[in-house]
Amino acid sequence: DAGVTQSPTHLIKTRGQQVTLRCSPKSGHDTVSWYQQALGQGPQFIFQYYEEEERQRGNFPDRFSGHQFPNYSSELNVNALLLGDSALYLCASSLVGLGYTFGSGTRLTVV
Amino acid sequence: AQSVTQLGSHVSVSEGALVLLRCNYSSSVPPYLFWYVQYPNQGLQLLLKYTSAATLVKGINGFEAEFKKSETSFHLTKPSAHMSDAAEYFCAVSDRAGSARQLTFGSGTQLTVLP
Numbered sequence: 001d002a003g004v005t006q007s008p009t010h011l012i013k014t015r016g017q018q019v020t021l022r023c024s025p026k027s028g029h030d031t032v033s034w035y036q037q038a039l040g041q042g043p044q045f046i047f048q049y050y051e052e053e054e055r056q057r058g059n060f061p062d063r064f065s066g067h068q069f070p071n072y073s074s075e076l077n078v079n080a081l082l083l084g085d086s087a088l089y090l091c092a093s094s095l096v097g098l099g100y101t102f103g104s105g106t107r108l109t110v111v
Numbered sequence: 112a113q114s115v116t117q118l119g120s121h122v123s124v125s126e127g128a129l130v131l132l133r134c135n136y137s138s139s140v141p142p143y144l145f146w147y148v149q150y151p152n153q154g155l156q157l158l159l160k161y162t163s164a165a166t167l168v169k170g171i172n173g174f175e176a177e178f179k180k181s182e183t184s185f186h187l188t189k190p191s192a193h194m195s196d197a198a199e200y201f202c203a204v205s206d207r208a209g210s211a212r213q214l215t216f217g218s219g220t221q222l223t224v225l226p
Contacts, residue, residue: 004154033213042115042201042216043155056213090154099145100214102154 004093004103012109013081019108021076025093026101031055032074033100034066035090043090049074078108086110113138113204117217125225130189132220134176134202137183144185145203145214146176155201161185172196197224 005024013019025032031050035043045058049068063079072093078085086109092100118133136142143162147155159170166178176187185202199221203214 035214040219042203042218043214045213045215048213058213092155099157099160102147102156104152104154107152 004091004101006089006091006103006106008106009104010107010109012111015081015083015110017081018077018079019081021078021089021091021106021108023074023076023091023093023103025072025074025091029093029095029101030072031094032068032072033092033094034074034076035092036060037088037090037105039087046076081110083110113142113206113215115202115204115215115217117200117202117220119220120218121221121223123223123225124192126194127191130174130187130192130196130222132187132200132202132222134185134187134217135183136185136202136204138204138206140206142204142206144176144178145205146170146174146185146187147201147203147216149199149201149219151198158187158200192222192224194224194226197222 003026007022033048034046037043046060048056052068065077068074088105090105091103094100114137116135145160146158149155158174159168161168161178169175174189199219201219202217205212205214
């Protein structure tokens with residue numbers, strides 16, 4: 001049973017560029033959440049998608065946006081990249097009433 | 112608002128010694144509490160969770176944690192450390208056990224196991 005799959009695993013972007021990260025949830029899961037983990041810190045909640053709509057959002061600027069597709073997969077988009085956006089981005093999928101399953105993350109480096 | 116404080120960003124123990132990782136939480140509603148482990152270049156793996164049933168929770172790999180409401184604590188313990196336990200550990204809180212609520216994480220504790 002495949003778990004949560006994230007792509008790409010590593011990415012280097014230039015300040016000011018835009019980036020798209022992708023996540024395929026665990027089979028049977030319908031909810032996708034995104035977290036940002038800066039170096040040496042705990043993950044911080046960005047937003048959560050359910051039924052193709054953003055259901056919850058953390059304290060992140062509008063430069064961070066997302067999308068969920070009918071097959072429950074999801075994208076995280078970040079515009080106008082800043083050096084401070086360099087982090088590990090984690091996707092977690094879940095089904096109502098059950099816990100999260102985390103992917104291995106995408107390491108984004110902004111130079 | 113909810114928050115988690117993990118005391119000690121780095122903890123070192125000898126192989127075979129007791130592991131104790133501290134977590135204190137703040138929550139305005141009955142909390143649900145979690146411990147996750149993260150190995151280098153990997154995602155988070157759930158060790159155990161407290162969802163208002165038994166206050167002593169047993170998890171994977173020999174870990175357990177005790178929920179103490181009076182102390183607002185949820186410390187993680189393991190009687191005997193193994194080299195493979197070396198990793199980063201995160202305590203997290205949510206206000207619902209399922210998927211509908213976000214997790215708020217602590218800043219993590221790096222566990223080193225000395226031979």
